[in-house]
Amino acid sequence: MELRHLRYFVAVAEELNFSRAAEQLHIAQPALSNQIKALETELGVQLLERTRRTARLTEAGKSLLEDARHLLESAQMAEMRAKKAEKGETGTLRIGYVLTAANARLASVIKAFRRIYPGVELDFAQMPTGVQIAALKERRLDVGFLRPPVAAAELATELIAEERMVLAVSSEDSLARKKKIVWQDLSGKTIIMVHPNTANTFYDRFLALCRKHQVAVQIGSHSQDIHSNLWLVSTGFGVTPTTESARESASTALRFCDLPSDSPKIQTLLAWRRDNSSRVLANFLQTVRSVAP
Numbered sequence: 001m002e003l004r005h006l007r008y009f010v011a012v013a014e015e016l017n018f019s020r021a022a023e024q025l026h027i028a029q030p031a032l033s034n035q036i037k038a039l040e041t042e043l044g045v046q047l048l049e050r051t052r053r054t055a056r057l058t059e060a061g062k063s064l065l066e067d068a069r070h071l072l073e074s075a076q077m078a079e080m081r082a083k084k085a086e087k088g089e090t091g092t093l094r095i096g097y098v099l100t101a102a103n104a105r106l107a108s109v110i111k112a113f114r115r116i117y118p119g120v121e122l123d124f125a126q127m128p129t130g131v132q133i134a135a136l137k138e139r140r141l142d143v144g145f146l147r148p149p150v151a152a153a154e155l156a157t158e159l160i161a162e163e164r165m166v167l168a169v170s171s172e173d174s175l176a177r178k179k180k181i182v183w184q185d186l187s188g189k190t191i192i193m194v195h196p197n198t199a200n201t202f203y204d205r206f207l208a209l210c211r212k213h214q215v216a217v218q219i220g221s222h223s224q225d226i227h228s229n230l231w232l233v234s235t236g237f238g239v240t241p242t243t244e245s246a247r248e249s250a251s252t253a254l255r256f257c258d259l260p261s262d263s264p265k266i267q268t269l270l271a272w273r274r275d276n277s278s279r280v281l282a283n284f285l286q287t288v289r290s291v292a293p
Helices: 003-015 018-025 029-043 059-086 104-116 129-137 204-212 226-234 244-248 279-291
Strands: 048-050 055-057 091-097 120-126 143-146 155-170 190-194 218-223 240-243 254-258 265-273
Touching: 003 018, 003 029, 003 059, 018 029, 055 059, 091 129, 091 279, 104 120, 104 244, 104 279, 129 143, 129 155, 129 265, 143 279, 155 226, 155 244, 155 279, 190 226, 190 240, 218 226, 226 240, 226 254, 240 244, 244 254, 265 279
Parallel strands: 091 120, 091 143, 190 218
Antiparallel strands: 048 055, 143 265, 155 240, 155 254, 155 265
């Protein structure tokens, strides 16, 4: 039984007239009659009682009509789903991100993508850079927002943001009242950092500049994420270097101070497997480039 036979049958069953059904289907009436006869022969039942001018459904025809409509509707839906999948309008995208990249810029990307591709399901996972790289290589993630360096030949990367490093301090810290910070102001300060296993190389350049300017700082508590760092800062445990977008974390207990002009720039990279040919991924990359160039 072919779908075209069912389409022909439904047209005749709804019109109850071969001439009108043939006109609707844009085929000759004799050809339509032959197709209906072929369907009846294949099924071994009579579907229509024919007169010179009209046709009438038999009980078998009435039964088939309901199923035929469902089958044709299902076939149409399947075709639509296949076409949407080919265009990347349906499916799932697994997105990794470092916590400091979860800012207004990333939010605008996600909002734009959901508006354009509402049929795509987005799965998010907050992961340190090293864990993301491993997950991308093992195909457990499709795309990641992470920090350099990314030393993996199978991954493609693209710079999507660069922002200044700033210093988060308690509102009660003496630095909070300074209009401009110089490196020597950090002498003796306790630096709170995310654990090295998680932070990758985030603090390396900051600490290198402290040494370059002969500023002795103390390494204080290690936490598992930047939010914990900021909380520790607010309680007076010390200060912490972070990204400029951390200013979005409004808190009366915190102040964000600009570091000297030679302070590090923090880059956000977009990373994905070079051999990932997913149309969903391609659409996401295009959205990132258009929203956050």
